[in-house]
Amino acid sequence: MARIRAAWPRSLAGQAIVLQILVIAVVVAAGSALALLDARRDGDSAARQQVLGIATSLADAPSTAQAIEAGRATEILQPVTEAVRTHTGIAFITIMAPDRTRFTHTDPSQIGGAYIGTIGPALRGETFTESYTGTLGPSVRAVAPVRDSSGRIVGLVAAGILQKSLADRWRAQWPIIAAVGVGALAISLIGVWGIRRRLLRQTRGLRPEELRVMYDHHDAILHSVSEGLIVLEDAGVALVNDEARRLLSLPAGPVERADLPEFLREHDPGVRDEIHVTDDRVLVVSRSKVGHPGGRATDGSEVVTIRDRTELQGALGELNSLKVLTDSLRSQAHEAANTLHTIVTMVEMGRADDAVTFATAELELSQHLVDRLSAAVSEPALVALLLGKSAQAGERGIELTITEDTALPADTDELLLSGQEMVTVLGNLIDNAMDACDRSDPWVEVTVNQDDERLLIRVADSGEGMDAKLFEKAMRRGYSTKRGTGADQHGLGLALVAQVVNRHHGSLRADVTYGSVVTVTVTAR
Template sequence: MRRLVPRTLAGQAFLLQVVAILVLVIVAGSLAAYDARRDSERSARDQVVAIAVALADSSSTAEAITSGSATARLQPVTEAVRADTDIAFITIMAPDRTRFTHTDPARIGGKFVGTIGPALAGRVFTETYTGTLGPSIRAVAPVRASDGRIVGLVSAGITLSGLADRWLGQLPTIAVVTVIALLLSVAGTWAVRRRLLRQTRGLRPEELRVMYEHHDAVLHAVREGLIVIDHGRVALVNDEARRLLDLGDGPVALEGLPEFAGTAEELRDVLYLAGDRVLVVNRSGVSGSGVDRDGGGAAQTTSAVITLRDRTELQGAMGELDSMRLFAESLRSQAHESANRLHTVVGLVEMGRGDEAVRFATTELELSQHLVDRLTAAVGEPALVALLLGKSAQANERGIELTVTDETNLSPTGDSSLDTDSVLSSAELVTVVGNLIDNALDACDRDDPWVEVTVHEDSSGLSIRVADSGPGMDAEEFARARRRGYSTKTAVEGALDPGRGLGLALVSQTVERHGGTITAEVTYGSVVIVTVPRTAES
C-alpha cells in the first residue's frame, strides 16, 4: 500500500483530492437519486389527488351516480382521463364499495379494496395500499349530490412499479451530470497538482518540513542581520537584525525600519549608521518581484533581501590604525626630509661654508620645533597633537596649506584646568577631528588649497571648526552625508568610491551620542562646526 501512495506533496494532495471528490460525487449522486424519488412520490400524490377531486367535484359524476347509469356514463370518461394522465387506475364507487368503473372492466361491480372511511366522513386523503393491481399510491375523494349527501367515492392511483419507472428514468441524466462533474473536478485537481509540483519542485512533505526547520534555524542563528521584504511587507527579520536595529520582539512594519529598507535601489556594501552602530548594508531585489499582486504594474517597493553586518568595533579600530598610519607616514616623511637636510648640511661643511650649514639646519629645525611647541602648549591631549602633526605633514606633501589657528585651546583629558575631564575622550577627539580634516583635505580647491582647524574648549563645552577652500555642500547633501556612507570623491572617474564616505557619519554618531550638534555653512570657505556642550557627567 505504501508503494501506491505518491511520494511528492503534489501527488499526495492530488490523491487526497481525488478521493474526496469521488466521495462527494457519489454522495451527491445518491442524494440526487433519492431526491428524485421523493419528488416523484410527492408529484404522484399531488397528481392523483387533483384527478380524484376534479372528477368528484364534477356535477356530471354525481348526476350519473344518482341516475343509476354510472357505469355506462362514467367508464369512458375515467378511461380517457387515465390514458391522458398516465396513471394506473381511476375507480368510481358507491358508498358501500361497489365499483362503477375500473381499469379492468371484469372487476366492475366488485368491491373496492382499500380505506374509504375518511372519504365517507367528507375528507380527501391519500395512502399507499396494495390493491388488485398491486401496491399503489392512491387518493380517495367523496362525491356529493346537490343536497350535500355523499353519493359515491372517486379513487385514483399510481402503482409503485409505475412510479419507479418514472424516477428511474431520471437516473441516466443524474449519472451523466455526475460523471461530467467528476471529470471536471479531476481535471481541475490535476491542474492544481501540476502547479503545486512546480512550486514545491517535487519535494516530499517530510523534505519540505526538514527544509523549513533548517531554513528557519539557519536564518535565526546566522551572525549576520537578515531582512526579507515581500511586496512591501516585512516577511522575515532574524535575531541578529533585531539586535542591530534595536527592533525588539513582535511583528515589524516596513515603516519601522531604516530608509534603506524602503528604497528600490540596489545597495552594495553601503555604510549606514543605526543608533550607535556602523552597519554595512547590502540590498538585492528578488527576481520577478517588480509587479504587484493586484497586477497594477510596477510595485513601489519590490521584494528584496537585505543583509546587515556590524562594523562598529572594526571601524573604531580602523580609525585608530589610520591615525597611527598617518603618524608613521609623517615620521617617515620627516625622516626622509631630515636625511636630505643632513646631506645638505654635510655638503656645506665639506665646502667650507660652516656658517651657512648652521643657519640652514637651525632654520628648518626652528620651524618644525615651533609648530610642535605651539601645538603642545595649546593642546593638552598628546593623541590630538600627534594627529595634527601627522595631518600637517600629510597636507604639506599634498601641497595643501594646513593651519591650526591661535584660537585652539584644549585641556588634557583627565587633567583639565577646569577641574573636570575633557568633553570627549582622546579616541573620540581623534575620530572627530581626523575625519573632518580628511574631508577638508579631499574637498579643498586645488587651485587655492588650504585647510584651517580650530579646537577650543571652555567651561561651556567643546567647539571644533574645520574650514577649507572647497565649494561646500548644500543642506540636503550634508544631511545625506551624515546619515549614511557617502562621498563626493570618486575612486575612478564617473564612479563613487564605495570604500569612502563614512567620515561625517562617524563624526555625527560621536557628536550625537554626547548631545552635540554638527552644522555646515559656506562663508569665507566651506566650514563645518561641531559643538559638544559640557554636561554634569562630562
C-alpha cells in the same frame, strides 16, 4: 499494506492530488446518490399531488354526485374515469359507494366488488393520501368524498398510481444524473491535473518530510546567521531575520517598506558591498535578484544582506590616524637624516655656530607645536591625530593651522565626546578640508575647544564650500568615492561625522565666511 505504501506518491504534489481525487470521487458519488434519492422523493411527492388533484376534481364535479344519485354511476362514470386515467397515466380511478361497492375500476371485472383500502377519513369528510397494496399491487392513492347538493356524502373517489411506475420514473433519471456526475468528475480531474503541475513547479517535486526539514533548517539559519537578511517583493517585505531587525532597529511583527531606511525602499538589485550610514551604525549592504528554478529573475524581488561595520569603521579611523602619524614620522626620519648629514658637513667645515643654528631652528618650531598640543589637549589620540595631520598637510603643501583657542579639559572623563569619536569627527573633517581646499592658496584651520557647557570643533579651508542643500545631501549619502567632486567627496566622512553628532544630539552646519567652514557643536546634557 506494503504494496499500498509502495504505490503511494512520495512528493507533496502527488500526495495532495491523490487525496483530492479521492475526495472528489467521494463527493461526486455522494452527490449522485443524493440526487437519485431526491429524484425519488420528488417523484413520490409529485405523484401524491397528482392523484390528490384528480380524486378531488372528480369528487367535486356535480356530474359525479348526480350519476350516483341517479343509479347510473357505472354507465356514466366508467368511460369518464378511464379517459382521465389514460390521459394522466395513473394506475386506477375507482368511484365507490360509502359501503365500498365499486362503481368504476380499471379492470371491469372488479366493478361491483368491495374496494380494498382505507376509507374512514373520507367518510368523515376528509381528503387524504396513503400507500396501500390493492388488487393492482402497491400504490400511492388519494381518496376524496363525493357530496350531493345538501352536503351529504353519497360516494367516494379513489385515484392511485403504482409504486412500480414511480420507480420507473425516477430510474429513468439515472442516465442524466450519471452523465452529470461523470462530467463533474472529468472537469475536476482536469483541474486537479493543472494543480498538480503547479505544485510540482512550486515544490520542485519534494516530499513533505523534505519540505519540513528544509523549512526547519531555513528557519534555524535565519535566526542564527550573523548577517542581516531581508527579502523584498513587489508587495512589500517578505522576510526579515533577527540580525536585520537589530541592525536597522525595526519593530517586532510584520515589516512594511515604509519601516525600512530610505536606501532600502527602492528596487535596486546588483549592489555589492555598498556602505550606508544610519543614525548609529555603519552598514555594508549587498543586493541581488531572486531567481526562479529556470534561471529567470523575479521582477521586483531581491535579497538584501547587511553586515555591521560600525566597530570596524571606528578602528579603521584610529588606525588611519596612527598610519598618518607613522608616515609622518617616517618622513621626518628621512628629513632628519638629511639634516644630520648637513650639520656634520658644516661642523667639518669649521662652521659650528651655523650648524647649531640650522639644527635648532626647525626643531624649536616642531617642538613648540608638540608642547602646545600636549598642554592644551588631554586626549592622546587626538594629539597624535593633529600632529599626524599637520605633518601630512606639510607634505602636501597645505598650511594647516591649529588655532590658539584649541583646548580641552585636563580630565578626559569630562570630555563630551570619547577619544574614538573625536578622531572620527576631526579626522574626517580635516581630510575633507585638505581634499577641498583651493590649490592656488591651500590652507586649513582647526579649532577644538570645550568649556563646561559646550564642545566646539571648527574646521575651515580655502575651498569654495557647499550650499545648505548640497551639504545636507552629503551628510545623508551612504557611500564615498574619490572619483567625483562635491558631495561625493564628503559622502562617507560627513555621514560618519553626522552619525556621531546626532548620537549626542549636537549640531553640524556649514558656512562660507572667511573660507569654507564646518562647525560641530555638542552641548552638555
